[in-house]
Amino acid sequence: MHAKTPEESRTIMTDLVLPSETNPLNNLFGGELLARMDRAASIAARRHSRRIVVTASVNHVAFNKAVPLGSVVTVEANVSRAFKSSMEIYIDVWVEDRESGTRSKANEAIYTFVAVDETGTPVKIPALEPETDLEKERFAAALRRKQLSLVLAGKMKPGEATELKALFENS
Ligand SMILES: CC(C)(COP(=O)(O)OP(=O)(O)OC[C@H]1O[C@@H](n2cnc3c(N)ncnc32)[C@H](O)[C@@H]1OP(=O)(O)O)[C@@H](O)C(=O)NCCC(=O)NCCS
Numbered sequence: 316m317h318a319k320t321p322e323e324s325r326t327i328m329t330d331l332v333l334p335s336e337t338n339p340l341n342n343l344f345g346g347e348l349l350a351r352m353d354r355a356a357s358i359a360a361r362r363h364s365r366r367i368v369v370t371a372s373v374n375h376v377a378f379n380k381a382v383p384l385g386s387v388v389t390v391e392a393n394v395s396r397a398f399k400s401s402m403e404i405y406i407d408v409w410v411e412d413r414e415s416g417t418r419s420k421a422n423e424a425i426y427t428f429v430a431v432d433e434t435g436t437p438v439k440i441p442a443l444e445p446e447t448d449l450e451k452e453r454f455a456a457a458l459r460r461k462q463l464s465l466v467l468a469g470k471m472k473p474g475e476a477t478e479l480k481a482l483f484e485n486s
Pocket of ligand 1: 401464
């Protein structure tokens with residue numbers, strides 16, 4: 316199984332914000348954005364693994380900027396690290412200015428997907444080879460985030476989270 320680059324599975328989805336997708340302040344409803352991010356992330360995970368993929372966890376979501384009705388929203392999903400059967404997917408959300416066309420970062424999120432077979436059993440996936448500085452930075456921090464997610468899910472004992480311990484010992 317040969318390693319793949321993030322570029323090979325990068326998924327970019329652009330869509331409008333319609334009235335039925337907004338909250339009472341006429342901004343994009345958070346759940347709608349979560350669904351759009353989940354969709355883009357699942358496609359990136361599927362492209363990387365070429366298997367059935369399921370969302371295992373939403374590790375982090377930051378709704379930093381409201382996204383107004385009528386906005387053009389781009390959701391970009393990149394595989395930031397591949398483990399044995401799980402993948403961390405980093406999602407950047409951009410909003411396009413109507414007049415200038417300039418894109419500004421609105422939100423970001425980190426999801427974990429697991430590749431499974433037809434019975435739902437996790438299967439092995441290709442490794443990820445980061446290329447750019449940003450890809451390398453996200454790759455390096457992904458193991459720490461995986462351990463934190465597993466600790467929060469009760470699937471790993473805090474004492475076994477070596478990357479988290481190292482973080483506190485070095486600060
Ligand atoms: C995700 C799922 C396949 C994991 O099954 P599991 O029995 O925990 O399997 P494992 O313990 O072998 O874990 C499989 C991988 O997922 C990772 N994983 C599991 N839970 C995780 C979590 N909360 N955060 C991060 N990674 C997680 C494990 O670390 C392991 O990674 P690795 O193989 O790359 O080392 C299973 O829980 C599932 O099918 N969940 C439902 C998924 C779903 O329906 N999603 C849609 C939500 S509506």
